[in-house]
Amino acid sequence: MQVFLNPGLIALTLGYTLSQFYRAFLAVLSPTLETELGATPGDLALSSGMWFVAFALMQLPVGWALDRIGPRRTVAAALALGGGGGAAVFALATQPWHLHLAMGLIGAGCAPALMAAYYIIAHDYPRHVFAALSGMMIGLGSLGNILGAAPLVQLIHGIGWRQSLWLLAAVTLVVAALEWVVVRDPQHDGEPPRGSILDILRLRVLWLMLPLFATSYAASAAIRGLWAAPYLSDVFGADDIAIGRATLVMGIAMVIGNLALGIGIRAFGSARRAALWGHAVALAALAVLCLLPGHSIALSVALLGLIGLVGANYSMLMADARLHLPQHLVGRGVTFLNMISIGGAGIMQFASRPLYQSAQGLAGAAPYMVLFLFFLLPMALGTLLYVITPEARHD
Numbered sequence: 505m506q507v508f509l510n511p512g513l514i515a516l517t518l519g520y521t522l523s524q525f526y527r528a529f530l531a532v533l534s535p536t537l538e539t540e541l542g543a544t545p546g547d548l549a550l551s552s553g554m555w556f557v558a559f560a561l562m563q564l565p566v567g568w569a570l571d572r573i574g575p576r577r578t579v580a581a582a583l584a585l586g587g588g589g590g591a592a593v594f595a596l597a598t599q600p601w602h603l604h605l606a607m608g609l610i611g612a613g614c615a616p617a618l619m620a621a622y623y624i625i626a627h628d629y630p631r632h633v634f635a636a637l638s639g640m641m642i643g644l645g646s647l648g649n650i651l652g653a654a655p656l657v658q659l660i661h662g663i664g665w666r667q668s669l670w671l672l673a674a675v676t677l678v679v680a681a682l683e684w685v686v687v688r689d690p691q692h693d694g695e696p697p698r699g700s701i702l703d704i705l706r707l708r709v710l711w712l713m714l715p716l717f718a719t720s721y722a723a724s725a726a727i728r729g730l731w732a733a734p735y736l737s738d739v740f741g742a743d744d745i746a747i748g749r750a751t752l753v754m755g756i757a758m759v760i761g762n763l764a765l766g767i768g769i770r771a772f773g774s775a776r777r778a779a780l781w782g783h784a785v786a787l788a789a790l791a792v793l794c795l796l797p798g799h800s801i802a803l804s805v806a807l808l809g810l811i812g813l814v815g816a817n818y819s820m821l822m823a824d825a826r827l828h829l830p831q832h833l834v835g836r837g838v839t840f841l842n843m844i845s846i847g848g849a850g851i852m853q854f855a856s857r858p859l860y861q862s863a864q865g866l867a868g869a870a871p872y873m874v875l876f877l878f879f880l881l882p883m884a885l886g887t888l889l890y891v892i893t894p895e896a897r898h899d
Contacts, residue, residue: 513621513625527725529656531729554605555611564843579616587609588674595667619835638765646759649728704837713825720783722849731872765819776896822842
């Protein structure tokens with residue numbers, strides 16, 4: 505993997521680390537934001553959903569921008585304006601709706617982070633290393649999940665949550681400047697790649713993948729980034745330190761799962777088969793959480809960690825889909841599939857809010873049993889459809 509270690513991809517990995525951090529950090533901020541701003545779990549579900557929806561809506565213009573103006577300018581400008589600006593709005597927030605605005609801006613700013621790297625890897629490296637390189641990047645970038653757990657709690661306790669957000673805004677601007685300086689756009693022979701969404705939709709094999717793309721990432725994103733905190737607090741009485749440690753376990757598992765992506769694909773023989781087994785594990789973990797949501801905090805944290813471990817399912821799906829995309833459709837293709845994935849996560853985040861509110865009248869851990877079932881059933885349907893997808897060529 506020596507080829508990975510060039511300044512441009514390292515800078516993009518740092519940007520993706522921020523993206524992972526920002527999509528997950530509300531979990532440990534939720535007790536503080538409820539006390540300081542009166543933001544309920546339902547409000548934070550909306551804020552978190554705004555991140556995902558803004559991120560998803562940006563994917564189509566990002567695909568165009570990668571092809572037309574290149575990844576360097578696309579990713580640096582978006583991260584500086586959206587990521588840095590959104591963090592500043594968050595630091596100034598006095599009402600819950602300010603958080604919605606801030607998370608929407610941050611989501612838009614983070615939208616090109618991973619796709620710019622995918623674009624460069626797909627154009628500058630052989631097809632057979634795409635899965636390993638992208639998995640390595642996601643694994644290293646998933647350190648943002650770890651930083652958004654116990655370390656963030658310690659930072660907030662040390663300097664306060666507003667000061668922490670100002671520090672994050674500054675770090676985001678520094679990373680954006682680094683991307684502007686060191687990222688290099690791929691060189692194209694002749695005209696830049698041309699293609700459209702219609703060309704992508706003509707690839708019928710992708711239609712069997714889309715339901716799983718729309719539901720796979722939603723569970724780990726929503727549980728890690730939002731529902732883990734109220735679940736552990738309401739059911740087991742966990743404080744913010746215990747929540748930080750539990751989400752740290754989930755974050756570490758996400759890193760391990762993605763760094764082991766290449767090993768997993770080789771062990772199962774293909775990205776498709778590895779993805780099928782990964783989703784089987786995710787479905788089993790969600791099923792046990794549904795059946796035993798209040799059994800013990802140890803069991804729940806272990807199952808949350810297992811869901812984090814198979815968070816690499818997204819990477820395996822993308823690696824499989826990449827093999828079905830012709831070279832001239834890579835930019836539009838990966839951003840379109842990422843839009844489906846992140847958009848599905850955002851929609852399910854929004855839908856989880858009224859579902860949680862309607863289930864609050866149920867006793868004990870039952871509201872969370874309903875939530876876990878809500879994430880399980882669509883993923884199960886998507887997995888069944890994915891079973892009948894054909895194997896891609898591995899040339």
